[in-house]
Amino acid sequence: MTAVIGREAVRVDGREKVTGSARYSGEIALPGLAYAEIVGALVARGRITSIDTRAAENAGGVAAVLTRRDLPAVNRVPLVPSLMGGPAPGETFFPMQDDEVHYAGQPVAIVVADSLEQARYAASLVEVSYAGAPSVTTIGQGRGDAYEPEKIFGGFMPARSRRGDARDGLASADLGVDATFRFAPNHHNALEPMTTTAVWEDDRLTLYDSCQGIKAVQLTVAALLGMSPSRIRVLTRYVGGAFGSKAMVWPHVTLAALAARHVRRPVRLTVSRAQMFTSYGHREEQEQRVRLGARRDGALTAIRHDKISVTSPFDDWAEPAFCAASQLYAAPAFEGVHRLVRGNTMTPTFTRGPGEAAGVFSLECAMDELAGRLGIDPVELRMRNLSDVDPNTGHPWSSSGFAECLRRGAERFGWDARDPRPGREREGDQLIGTGMAAAAYPVAFFMRTQRARARLYADGTAVVGTAAQEFGTGMTTVLTQVAADALGLGLDDVRLDYGDTDLPTAGSPVGSNGAMMVSAAVHYAAAAVRDRLVALAAGDPASPLHGADPAWITVDGGRMALADDPGAGESYGELMERHLMGDTEALGTWDPPPLDTPYGLLTFGAQFARVAVDADLGTVRVRHMVGAFAPGRVLNPRTARSQLMGGMLWGMSQALLEGTHMDAGLGRWANASLGDYLVPVNADAPEVDVELIEVDDDVTGPLGVKGVGEIGQVGSGAAIANAVHHATGHRVHELPITVEDLLPALEWEAGR
Amino acid sequence: MAIHVGSPPLEGTSKARTVALTVNGEGVELRIEPRVSLLDALREHLGLTGTKKGCDQGTCGACTVWSDGRRVLSCLTLAVAGEGHEITTVEGLQDGGELHPMQAAFIAHDAFQCGYCTPGQLMSAVALLEEGRAADDEIAEWMSGNICRCAAYPNIRDAIREVRDAAGGE
Numbered sequence: 014m015t016a017v018i019g020r021e022a023v024r025v026d027g028r029e030k031v032t033g034s035a036r037y038s039g040e041i042a043l044p045g046l047a048y049a050e051i052v053g054a055l056v057a058r059g060r061i062t063s064i065d066t067r068a069a070e071n072a073g074g075v076a077a078v079l080t081r082r083d084l085p086a087v088n089r090v091p092l093v094p095s096l097m098g099g100p101a102p103g104e105t106f107f108p109m110q111d112d113e114v115h116y117a118g119q120p121v122a123i124v125v126a127d128s129l130e131q132a133r134y135a136a137s138l139v140e141v142s143y144a145g146a147p148s149v150t151t152i153g154q155g156r157g158d159a160y161e162p163e164k165i166f167g168g169f170m171p172a173r174s175r176r177g178d179a180r181d182g183l184a185s186a187d188l189g190v191d192a193t194f195r196f197a198p199n200h201h202n203a204l205e206p207m208t209t210t211a212v213w214e215d216d217r218l219t220l221y222d223s224c225q226g227i228k229a230v231q232l233t234v235a236a237l238l239g240m241s242p243s244r245i246r247v248l249t250r251y252v253g254g255a256f257g258s259k260a261m262v263w264p265h266v267t268l269a270a271l272a273a274r275h276v277r278r279p280v281r282l283t284v285s286r287a288q289m290f291t292s293y294g295h296r297e298e299q300e301q302r303v304r305l306g307a308r309r310d311g312a313l314t315a316i317r318h319d320k321i322s323v324t325s326p327f328d329d330w331a332e333p334a335f336c337a338a339s340q341l342y343a344a345p346a347f348e349g350v351h352r353l354v355r356g357n358t359m360t361p362t363f364t365r366g367p368g369e370a371a372g373v374f375s376l377e378c379a380m381d382e383l384a385g386r387l388g389i390d391p392v393e394l395r396m397r398n399l400s401d402v403d404p405n406t407g408h409p410w411s412s413s414g415f416a417e418c419l420r421r422g423a424e425r426f427g428w429d430a431r432d433p434r435p436g437r438e439r440e441g442d443q444l445i446g447t448g449m450a451a452a453a454y455p456v457a458f459f460m461r462t463q464r465a466r467a468r469l470y471a472d473g474t475a476v477v478g479t480a481a482q483e484f485g486t487g488m489t490t491v492l493t494q495v496a497a498d499a500l501g502l503g504l505d506d507v508r509l510d511y512g513d514t515d516l517p518t519a520g521s522p523v524g525s526n527g528a529m530m531v532s533a534a535v536h537y538a539a540a541a542v543r544d545r546l547v548a549l550a551a552g553d554p555a556s557p558l559h560g561a562d563p564a565w566i567t568v569d570g571g572r573m574a575l576a577d578d579p580g581a582g583e584s585y586g587e588l589m590e591r592h593l594m595g596d597t598e599a600l601g602t603w604d605p606p607p608l609d610t611p612y613g614l615l616t617f618g619a620q621f622a623r624v625a626v627d628a629d630l631g632t633v634r635v636r637h638m639v640g641a642f643a644p645g646r647v648l649n650p651r652t653a654r655s656q657l658m659g660g661m662l663w664g665m666s667q668a669l670l671e672g673t674h675m676d677a678g679l680g681r682w683a684n685a686s687l688g689d690y691l692v693p694v695n696a697d698a699p700e701v702d703v704e705l706i707e708v709d710d711d712v713t714g715p716l717g718v719k720g721v722g723e724i725g726q727v728g729s730g731a732a733i734a735n736a737v738h739h740a741t742g743h744r745v746h747e748l749p750i751t752v753e754d755l756l757p758a759l760e761w762e763a764g765r
Numbered sequence: 766m767a768i769h770v771g772s773p774p775l776e777g778t779s780k781a782r783t784v785a786l787t788v789n790g791e792g793v794e795l796r797i798e799p800r801v802s803l804l805d806a807l808r809e810h811l812g813l814t815g816t817k818k819g820c821d822q823g824t825c826g827a828c829t830v831w832s833d834g835r836r837v838l839s840c841l842t843l844a845v846a847g848e849g850h851e852i853t854t855v856e857g858l859q860d861g862g863e864l865h866p867m868q869a870a871f872i873a874h875d876a877f878q879c880g881y882c883t884p885g886q887l888m889s890a891v892a893l894l895e896e897g898r899a900a901d902d903e904i905a906e907w908m909s910g911n912i913c914r915c916a917a918y919p920n921i922r923d924a925i926r927e928v929r930d931a932a933g934g935e
């Protein structure tokens with residue numbers, strides 16, 4: 014059998030993407046299309062005292078200017094993560110329902126016009142007056158009023174977690190580390206701006222939306238507007254990146270639908286790049302304090318991990334900082350607490366590696382410090398604290414591979430040659446350093462039933478349909494591979510249909526779960542078709558396979574044959590023609606294991622980085638990164654490596670470049686553009702080596718897939734920060750690490 | 766405190782006029798306002814949506830096209846300023862049904878994920894070879910006007926190197 018799974022297949026949508034024929038959500042041609050532009054609040058807190066829309070209404074081409082008076086009352090829908098498979102608004106607040114302003118950029122009016130230019134111009138004419146009030150937007154402003162919520166993450170996780178007695182563990186340690194880390198807020202800034210095109214036909218609504226989960230969009234808009242989901246169809250073929258920003262459903266989507274209903278025309282609403290900073294949440298500003306206790310031999314006695322962060326006026330949202338961070342090591346005691354500051358910002362949201370990217374960063378920088386204090390090699394220190402079981406529950410891992418990741422990563426990087434003493438290696442003006450960190454990301458079974466349908470035609474080609482989505486992860490390519498594999502067909506003979514809510518239900522591919530959950534349903538659908546035809550052949554006196562044990566029949570290239578006698582067999586087509594079957598189809602479903610499955614569920618990895626710090630300028634360049642990961646079974650090494658590489662570079666970016674700065678006086682983001690919010694460009698990106706370590710996993714579905722979307726980002730920033738310390742002898746506790754952080758230390762060093 | 770804030774009005778309305786463009790070798794006439802950017806003319810008026818809008822502010826490179834073979838940001842170029850120039854977009858890269866070698870190399874090296882930056886990257890990558898900026902230590906710098914948020918950068922460099930080497934030079 015020619016293995017299709019595990020093959021380095023090129024992307025099934027590659028051709029469309031390189032020729033420019035791929036149509037993203039804002040590129041669907043529609044007759045009578047009108048363009049909508051949001052007018053956002055200019056104050057962070059206060060009340061609208063008046064809106065003068067006359068000038069805007071009189072501007073050329075304007076079809077309507079909507080304010081809260083033109084909008085119906087919208088239902089209140091609880092914030093539940095989209096992975097759960099239900100309605101998933103990004104925040105419980107819906108704008109344009111009253112005169113209150115809760116955050117800068119909050120939509121206060123919408124202009125609809127015949128052309129983009131007319132809409133944008135008219136939006137600039139809307140005159141809004143406010144009675145402003147003082148706002149709180151940073152930890153610094155709200156620390157005194159910080160509180161411990163009962164639950165975080167959409168009411169989904171407890172704010173506090175513990176095992177053993179951390180106080181005792183810290184007290185009885187030979188040695189401790191106590192470190193506090195500060196993280197700037199981050200905005201995902203997917204390259205495609207959020208775009209929704211809404212079309213009504215009578216009471217039926219079609220949405221073309223730049224989103225991460227079409228089902229979530231359908232159910233959320235239905236819940237907000239009190240409509241039946243059966244009246245709403247969402248079509249999304251291509252999405253220009255998401256990284257968590259499009260996992261939840263944000264107000265502009267429903268606003269586009271309401272605007273289209275108001276003007277009785279198709280309406281396209283595109284969020285401008287500046288508005289991208291106030292339209293879909295963000296990774297919240299946060300501070301984390303980690304205290305480690307250890308014995309002289311390196312064994313951890315306790316971990317205490319505290320986080321404080323800013324949330325919105327409406328929701329208790331915090332990225333959970335210590336899922337993986339509490340599970341990585343066998344410390345007998347752990348305690349972690351999330352505290353929140355209510356601020357005048359949007360509700361924060363999932364950002365690639367949600368929670369873990371910052372939580373593991375803090376833990377792994379503290380571990381590096383501990384290794385230095387103990388005089389133990391950082392890789393060795395991790396090895397000494399490995400756990401055979403999930404330390405939180407005592408359950409065995411469904412699969413691990415952690416030690417192998419540490420070993421193989423170190424080998425590929427050449428870690429053994431390292432001089433552990435900081436500040437020893439120099440190339441001219443460049444201080445060279447190396448660092449490492451562990452990586453981990455949870456596998457969560459929160460989703461509902463997943464479905465897919467497979468149809469095989471008598472000519473030996475198949476169409477497989479599922480309401481799954483592609484936003485660059487390569488999911489449609491691996492799903493095509495999974496279907497071809499189960500059907501025993503070549504890749505070119507299978508076409509995947511996706512991105513349409515009328516197809517069998519699949520959940521939002523978020524939390525690195527896309528490939529795992531949907532591939533299982535696709536596998537079962539395709540296998541059901543194959544099994545039916547194999548059974549038919551075995552029972553058909555006219556078939557060369559008559560009487561054979563179906564378990565001994567294999568299919569390759571659409572031909573069924575005996576495993577031990579490949580000469581005996583026939584094609585699907587021959588069998589189907591005899592039985593007058595034009596096609597045959599089957600539904601495949603997969604239900605995730607229960608939430609209390611008695612296994613530890615974590616994907617593991619290890620990250621290594623080499624940096625050069627300019628001794629005079631304090632600039633940091635990353636020269637090389639190596640990541641070794643154990644994501645279960647790898648369906649397609651090519652797309653998996655790309656995802657992991659992208660994640661590792663996101664980690665680099667989090668460590669060295671990215672930060673949204675709040676102007677605390679105004680309560681507005683101060684650098685809301687791609688010129689001022691730094692993301693990596695080509696010259697920032699070093700060569701990246703990805704090592705894939707396959708581990709067998711019987712728990713995470715029929716194919717043993719664990720996921721690659723986020724773990725690349727976890728730990729890579731810490732490896733870089735640790736490398737900066739190794740290069741300079743100086744530890745920066747604030748992300749992003751900037752020249753300003755490093756220069757004083759370097760100057761002091763030079764002056765010595 | 767009372768605040769009265771109005772955003773500064775943009776330039777006023779303007780009358781549509783006829784703009785004659787040559788796009789991918791074909792002459793086209795458009796009735797558009799002078800304030801329409803080349804990017805919006807391509808996407809909204811000519812249906813050529815291969816050219817992408819990532820920022821509309823000249824910061825991301827997604828809208829890169831060629832004007833007389835030179836790379837320009839179409840979001841910062843008025844359509845009227847395109848008159849008298851040969852405009853080439855990603856839709857003009859193919860030769861008949863054949864992919865341009867750079868397009869094929871991008872697929873082979875997995876030089877994209879979401880694909881939204883890809884048309885701009887391709888227009889820059891092909892121009893780079895023409896400009897003679899494709900030495901190993903030049904590619905990263907001269908491709909840095911095109912942001913790839915998916916961070917496919919190392920693979921983009923691999924693709925460019927392959928096409929450069931196949932063409933037999935730096």
Ligand code: FES
Nearest residue numbers: 821823825826840
């Ligand atoms: S859209 Fe022109 S540079 Fe971003």
Ligand code: FES
Nearest residue numbers: 878880913914915
């Ligand atoms: S492929 Fe997504 S931005 Fe480059």
